[in-house]
Amino acid sequence: MSIQAVSVQDQIIASLEIAAEKCGDISPAVYERYFEKSPGSEELMVQIDHLVRGKMLDEIMRLLMTEDYSMEDEYLTFEMKTHEEAYSVIKSMYGSLLHSVWEILREGIGGEWTDGFEYAWDKRIQALELAIENHSPSHQIMLGESNE
Numbered sequence: 001m002s003i004q005a006v007s008v009q010d011q012i013i014a015s016l017e018i019a020a021e022k023c024g025d026i027s028p029a030v031y032e033r034y035f036e037k038s039p040g041s042e043e044l045m046v047q048i049d050h051l052v053r054g055k056m057l058d059e060i061m062r063l064l065m066t067e068d069y070s071m072e073d074e075y076l077t078f079e080m081k082t083h084e085e086a087y088s089v090i091k092s093m094y095g096s097l098l099h100s101v102w103e104i105l106r107e108g109i110g111g112e113w114t115d116g117f118e119y120a121w122d123k124r125i126q127a128l129e130l131a132i133e134n135h136s137p138s139h140q141i142m143l144g145e146s147n148e
């Protein structure tokens with residue numbers, strides 16, 4: 001079967017079903033990988049306990065399972081504003097976190113990871129990164145200025 005014959009959404013769901021069986025709680029491994037990749041992130045999250053970290057990762061997984069980010073307009077506007085303005089999160093941190101999830105799942109799934117999964121995760125993470133970028137407050141300001 002060709003990669004495109006199965007939708008990105010189906011591939012994402014299929015990979016997560018395997019991960020649920022094989023990987024257990026990915027949260028500690030994801031944050032460990034993320035802190036290695038993204039200077040400054042561990043300092044931002046050092047006071048944040050595993051429950052809040054877990055809830056944040058649940059939301060990220062929900063977004064990764066979402067096909068259409070136009071339905072998440074309000075949510076993304078709220079979270080990106082809070083993250084940038086109240087928690088001092090910078091843009092490059094989102095990509096590092098999403099890529100950490102991708103890597104930990106790929107490694108956890110091991111030999112059952114397929115080219116179709118790789119293709120789907122690449123597409124989905126690109127789409128989510130773009131949606132985050134479009135909802136970041138600094139992007140909104142740039143749009144506002146260019147319209148004047």
Ligand code: HEM
Nearest residue numbers: 041044045048052055056059060079083087089093094097
């Ligand atoms: C798609 C990306 C992200 C989503 C959807 C997201 C979502 C969330 C949510 C829902 C919470 C609140 C959890 C709760 O208290 O119930 C949270 C908290 C937090 N997030 Fe994120 N997050 C994202 C990326 C990031 C990144 C890249 C950082 C960088 C370090 C970050 C830093 C924080 C911090 C520091 C808190 C805790 C704030 C506090 O309780 O004082 N987040 N996030």
